[in-house]
Amino acid sequence: MKYWRDPLDLGAIQVSKGRVIIIEGRCKGCEFCVTYCPRNVIQMSKAFNIKGYHFPEVVDESMCVNCHFCESLCPEFAIFSVAIPEKN
Amino acid sequence: MSAQRRKKKTSQPHPQDELLRTDRLPHIWCPGCGIGTAFSCVITAIKKSEIPLDDIAMVSGIGCTGRMAGYIKLDSFHTTHGRAIPFATGLKLAHPEGSVIVTSGDGDLLAIGGNHFIHAARRNIDLTVICVNNFNYGMTGGQQAPSTPFGAKTTTSPIGSPEQPFNFCALAAACGAVYVARWTALHIRRLTVSITEAMKKPGFSFVEILSPCPTSFGRRNRIRNPLELVQFYHERSVIRNNIDPQEAALDFNNNLVVGKFVDTERPTFLDSYRLINRRELGDWPALEPKVPIPDKQVSG
Numbered sequence: 001m002k003y004w005r006d007p008l009d010l011g012a013i014q015v016s017k018g019r020v021i022i023i024e025g026r027c028k029g030c031e032f033c034v035t036y037c038p039r040n041v042i043q044m045s046k047a048f049n050i051k052g053y054h055f056p057e058v059v060d061e062s063m064c065v066n067c068h069f070c071e072s073l074c075p076e077f078a079i080f081s082v083a084i085p086e087k088n
Numbered sequence: 089m090s091a092q093r094r095k096k097k098t099s100q101p102h103p104q105d106e107l108l109r110t111d112r113l114p115h116i117w118c119p120g121c122g123i124g125t126a127f128s129c130v131i132t133a134i135k136k137s138e139i140p141l142d143d144i145a146m147v148s149g150i151g152c153t154g155r156m157a158g159y160i161k162l163d164s165f166h167t168t169h170g171r172a173i174p175f176a177t178g179l180k181l182a183h184p185e186g187s188v189i190v191t192s193g194d195g196d197l198l199a200i201g202g203n204h205f206i207h208a209a210r211r212n213i214d215l216t217v218i219c220v221n222n223f224n225y226g227m228t229g230g231q232q233a234p235s236t237p238f239g240a241k242t243t244t245s246p247i248g249s250p251e252q253p254f255n256f257c258a259l260a261a262a263c264g265a266v267y268v269a270r271w272t273a274l275h276i277r278r279l280t281v282s283i284t285e286a287m288k289k290p291g292f293s294f295v296e297i298l299s300p301c302p303t304s305f306g307r308r309n310r311i312r313n314p315l316e317l318v319q320f321y322h323e324r325s326v327i328r329n330n331i332d333p334q335e336a337a338l339d340f341n342n343n344l345v346v347g348k349f350v351d352t353e354r355p356t357f358l359d360s361y362r363l364i365n366r367r368e369l370g371d372w373p374a375l376e377p378k379v380p381i382p383d384k385q386v387s388g
């Protein structure tokens with residue numbers, strides 16, 4: 001992430017990490033999650049699901065900050081994120 | 089992606105599944121319809137409110153949004169057209185400890201059910217009314233509704249609606265609602281907070297959600313892509329909290345005012361009902377005059 005100046009406590013802050021889980025069969029391909037993910041974790045796949053829609057797929061899971069935004073926004077209950085336990 | 093990994097990935101249930109009748113999914117809403125997002129926010133708000141689930145009921149009327157009651161794993165009822173509020177009123181009075189949520193569309197709540205809405209707000213019945221406004225009658229083929237903006241095309245106004253729409257928030261506030269807020273379907277965090285506050289508020293609370301209807305409304309008004317439609321509402325929205333909702337009429341050509349407009353208190357219907365039944369009130373009207381009657385003017 002780009003900052004206009006580095007926050008003084010940048011090193012001390014632990015950014016939460018998440019794993020995004022996609023229930024492909026439920027997706028109707030609206031692209032809300034892909035458009036509004038703040039970290040560009042997901043993109044639309046070329047493949048179709050059983051209903052004939054393109055569904056999202058993970059590009060770079062290490063970017064996910066477990067913000068749950070995709071989870072709340074998805075009208076189909078097809079995507080969610082879970083926290084990865086922080087390493088000490 | 090290997091088949092095994094895919095299987096493992098989908099085995100974990102979605103966090104909202106605990107309150108969903110998953111056997112009925114996929115729901116009927118079109119791809120990119122805002123009702124699904126609004127529903128997700130309602131479920132999150134229910135969980136956040138920490139009200140025992142046995143004490144929550146959801147009632148809805150007819151229409152696209154009216155289907156919400158069929159998908160939630162709580163006590164719920166899908167009423168006849170426009171009659172969600174009367175049913176919810178009965179439910180609330182029979183079980184005053186419970187929290188009753190009414191979820192329905194603009195056509196159901198404020199066209200055919202308009203009078204019920206007005207009087208429930210006037211009596212300040214303790215309901216949480218969530219109105220998903222898609223600006224037309226989506227389910228029946230996109231007819232003009234009392235929310236359709238002036239000039240917008242629908243199947244029954246092919247050259248543009250000749251009518252001025254309602255400002256639902258102003259209507260609710262004028263009728264006496266104690267909590268009034270409006271958000272777009274993309275303001276998910278603020279919307280969820282508002283729904284939680286509305287559920288906790290004793291009295292008639294009203295939350296309006298501006299929701300994209302790409303299939304019926306967007307298609308006839310040059311924005312058929314759901315993503316563009318949701319962005320259109322969001323980009324034009326201006327947050328102005330605590331303003332008089334009269335000033336928050338929706339103006340699609342300039343800005344769509346959203347925010348929390350009203351958050352006040354006044355006795356609910358049940359408060360007043362209990363008070364009148366205590367039989368401790370004096371006669372009505374009180375005949376002792378508070379203001380001395382002026383001496384009769386001597387004429388002449």
Ligand code: SF4
Pocket residue numbers: 018020036037038039040041042063064065066067068069070071081
């Ligand atoms: S949880 Fe947040 S960061 Fe992770 S995929 Fe979803 S929207 Fe993107």
Ligand code: SF4
Pocket residue numbers: 026027028029030031032033034055056073074075076077078079
């Ligand atoms: S928001 Fe949901 S339905 Fe839309 S593309 Fe993403 S996973 Fe699919």
Ligand code: SF4
Pocket residue numbers: 116117118120121122123152222226227300301302303304305
């Ligand atoms: S007709 Fe409109 S409101 Fe109804 S489900 Fe389709 S997009 Fe949603």
